[in-house]
Every structure is written in structure tokens, then in C-alpha cells.
Amino acid sequence: MKRAAASTMKFPEMDSMQDYRKYLKEVLISAEELQKRIAELGVEISRDYADAQRLLLICILRGGVLFLTDLMRHITVPHAVDFMAISSYGVGNRQSDGHVRITLDLTADIRSRDVLIVEDIIDSGNTIASVLELLSTRKPASLQVCTLLDKAERREVEVPIRYSGFIIPNKFVFGYGLDLDEYFRNLPFIGVVDLDKYQVK
Ligand code: IMP
Ligand code: MG
Secondary structure: OOOHHHHHOOOHHHHHHOOHHHOEEEEEEOHHHHHHHHHHHHHHHHHHOOOOOOOEEEEEEOOOHHHHHHHHOOOOOOOEEEEEEEEEOOOOOOOOOOOEEEEEOOOOOOOOOEEEEEEEEEOOOHHHHHHHHHHHOOOOOEEEEEEEEEOHHHOOOOOOOOEEEEEOOOOOEEEOOEOEOOEOOOOOOEEEEOOOOOOOO
């Protein structure tokens, strides 16, 4: 339904966040590059999981959602999807000390299943390391990680990454699932935040 009045509606909390271009320093990965690489990952995953045991893709909310939905369109082997949300303890959203709390648990039982975690970005590695530790106690047949972005130079703990879309420099990025104060996840590209205009917490 189309309402003419909708375009004049005001969202007060958006006033200071109206235009992503204000916070964008540069486009790091274009929509076309993202889609091309994601298609390649889908082909690779489909090949590797040709004989999978009830493959389950686990998306970590919320950043991984766009990646998951695009990636699964390129996965040709039968698979299910499930979601979990975690909150990491640490300073702001920039640092994580490796202690995670599950705020939304999986619906699926992962025992004896091939499990592939779909993540938006791996930075220090602390978050994914503790997710791996936690999920491995549930005895999946296999447990692997697929991340769209890898800030490899920031790594503090070694984590096994089976599939990686792009290795990126140590810059704070947003778009394509990654947010600035929960906004702009819908952007089809990955952009670098202009730190003169946006204070990363
Ligand atoms: P790690 O535990 O240090 O690997 O942190 C991973 C989490 O930090 C990601 O799931 C993101 O929520 C967040 N993060 C790290 N770098 C960025 C970034 O450049 N933009 C947005 N979020 C980021
Ligand atoms: Mg995240």
C-alpha cells in the first residue's frame, strides 16, 4: 500500500543519521565485487558439502543477515538455516574480550550435523573463538566458519576460517549488514567510516 504522506514522516532518532554519505570516507568493496565473490564462495561451499550430513548454516545476528541470504542463493546443496544472537562483553562495539553471552539461541539441534557459521566480520577473533568453543560442546559432525570480511592484522586469537570473502585493512567499515548505531545495514556495499564525522564507540 502506498501512502503519499509516508514520505513526509519524520523519525526523530534518524535526524542525525539521515544520510550515510555523511559518514562515508570511501567505498571499500562495491556491490558488484561483493556479489561476485559471494557467488564464488557459494560454488566452493556447494562443492565441499556435496555429501553433507544435514548441512546447517548458522547466521550470527544481526550483521551476517545480508551475507547469509545472498550466499544461500548460491549454495546448491540442500541446507537449512538457523540464527543465533550474542552479545560480547568488552568496551563498546569495537572491542571484544572473548566472553560472549547468547541472547538468542539456535532452534535447531546441531548434534551430528555439518555446521557452517556465517559471519559478517572477524576482527580480533575473540567472538568467533568463543562461539566455536560453545557450539563444539553440542557435538556437530563438523563445524566451520565462513566470514565475509577478515581484518586479519587485528587478530588476537587464532581462529580456523574455512571460507573468507575479503581480507580488509584495519579500518572501521559499515554497510552490507554492518551498522552504524544500527542504521545503514541495508547498504549494498562495504564503506569505510569517516572517523572525523562519526565517533566509533
Ligand atoms: P572480534 O570478536 O574482535 O573478532 O569482533 C567481531 C565483531 O566486532 C563483529 O561481529 C562486529 O560486530 C564488530 N566489528 C569489528 N570490526 C568492525 C567494523 O569495522 N565495523 C563494524 N563492526 C565491526
Ligand atoms: Mg557482529
